[in-house]
Amino acid sequence: MALSAFAADNVELKFFGKDGSVVEKKVELAELGGGVERLVVPIRDIPVDCKRLEVHHQYANAKKGDEGYWVFPNGMMGTFRLDNGKYSLGRSPLQVHGVKTKAKTFAAVVKGMKYEYSMEVVADKGNYKIFPSFNIAQMGFAPYEDIVIDYYTLKGDDANYSGMARAYRKSQLESGAVKPIKERMKKQPYLEYASKAPEIRIRQAWKPAPPKIEFQTVENEPKVGVYVTFDRVGEIIDELKSKGVEKAELCLVGWNVSGHDGRYPQLFPVEPLLGGEAKLRALIKKAKDAGYLIVCHTNSTDCYTIADTFSDYITCKDVSGNPQMGGKWSGGKMFKLCAQVSWDNYARKDLPKVRDLGFFGLHYIDVVSCVKPYDCHDHMHPLNRAQYAEYMNRIMALARDTFGGAASEGPFDHVAGNLDYALYISFNVMGKQPALVDRVVPLWQIVYNGIILSNPSAETTNYSIKDAKTRLKQIEFGGRPAFYYHSAFMGNGRNWMGNTDLRCQTQQELKASGDAIKAACDEFAKLSHLQLEFMDFHDEIAPNVFITRWANGDEIVSNYSDKPYTFKGKTVKPLAYEFFKGGR
Secondary structure, eight states: OOOOOOOOOOEEEEEEEEOOOEEEEEEOOOETHHHHHEOOOOOOOOTTTEEEEEEEETEEETTTTOEEEEETTTEEEEOOOOSSSEEOOOOOOSSSEEEESSEEEEEEEEEEEESEEEEEEEETTTTTEEEEEEEESSSSSOOOOOOOEEEEOOOOOEEEEEEEHHHHHHHHHHTTTTOOOHHHHTTHHHHHHHHTSSSSEEEEEOOOOSSSSOOOOOOEEEEEEOOHHHHHHHHHHHHHHHTOOOEEEEEEESSSSSSSSSSTTOOSSOOOGHHHHHHHHHHHHHHHTTTOOOEEEEESSSTTTTTOOOOOBBBBBBSSSSSOOEEETTEEEEEOOHHIIIIIIIIHHHHHHHHTTTTTTTTTEEEEGGSOOOOOTTTTBBBBBBHHHHHHHHHHHHHHHSSOOOSSSSSOGOOOOOOOOEOOOSSSSSSOOTTTEEOOHHHHHHHHTTTSEEOSSSGGTTTTGOOOHHHHHHTTTTTTOEEEEEEEOTTTTTTOOOOBBBHHHHHHHHHHEEEOOOOHHHHHTGGGGGSSSOEEEEEEETTTTTEEETTSSOEEEESSSSOOOETTOOOOOTTTEEGGGOOO
């Protein structure tokens, strides 16, 4: 990365008091060398009555009509085209954002208090401001570390969102926070296998979701619906083998007592209606004999009143001492499980028991990388968000050591060092975006492709049976194929992976699902090597035509337009792509 020395920039700090007062302070950034500057706001400099702190970089502003753009940690990118508007991102999956203007292009990496800020872009009468806002009053804790932000000036070929992502990747690698797949797979053979195999999730059993009974007990528990027994999963294996699917990783969802989200943190006994433990062990052996990985879905962040060990003690508390709750799922109203309790009382005990059933591969723990770290204000097990993240990393590291790999649901990178696969990176790459957003770019993929396996979006699950644009997005963003039997299971129709689904209740459905997976495997066989390479560059090279380039020189051109596009002598058809080996 070409970074050069330059005169120090400055930032304006705006301290907003709880009484409505505002104190402004201009600070010159400290030069670290190599075109990197640092802001440090020591704990002692944050007023006791501070409600929030905004950090305004001198070049993080623009006017309507200016060239350039802003990029947020979720990959949302916007140009300077509106008079008025506001977009706020309260949860940052990555700790990097960037701004490109005629004056300067920079990437900002938040390194201290990185779980306690939101990103803001505000357009007011054509004047744009882009800044992080540290939400001091909402923490419930006094500031527990200095605020630290590193600013990378980007020039030449680095002065774009790809350069912003590469700067963050470089920071992550140099700090030792993450290691490339090529390095890890020397000690993780299942990871190398998974890089060449689709992820096939099978939801087997669940109670109605959302539930009518929010606080369930064994006495009032709704009936568990059984959809895919262990025997039927065995028939899925037979179908895949008959189609010539040589590599696959199966993940059983809802194998546990009362099915998916049934009684967490309770897992055992294995759900009897599916066939019980004996049938499960036989299935695992069958998968192994077929040459497939087979793992299962567990949970370390949620708990329900029906669990055999549920008590007020195990829940995260808010600042008033009340249990923190989440959504409504099959087990009823979800309570947030304190990470320290989860580690001490459940993960260390249950994960080895799950492994003893025979599972092996990239074990899946739900939710962990789909939310920013929780906090807990219980006086018996208090955790700020940084401490919560430490416990989540302990759990994910244990899963990796126990099963051979660890996977979770989303893009939040507080567990990046212990994450081998992320089920999906976004919930909405292709749908309607906020007014200030032009499109979503593969910022996460440029950072982590070659480090963490991933699927671009919930929308691209079951991509080979979806529309052409969805199939194209899977390829453009370098996804590992993800399939899901019964991804659409919500009784209210709010299925975040879409309603186009895999089923296996009839032989016709079973055959169709095998065909869909085999088609994806055939396509993936030509591209799977890219899972091990860094994604280095992405851009729009013509209206609705995009190029993705990897570190080994391979390129993919994706054409979303309604006209053919010629690139390096090849014609890229509408709603199709072309692969260029080594850029040729």
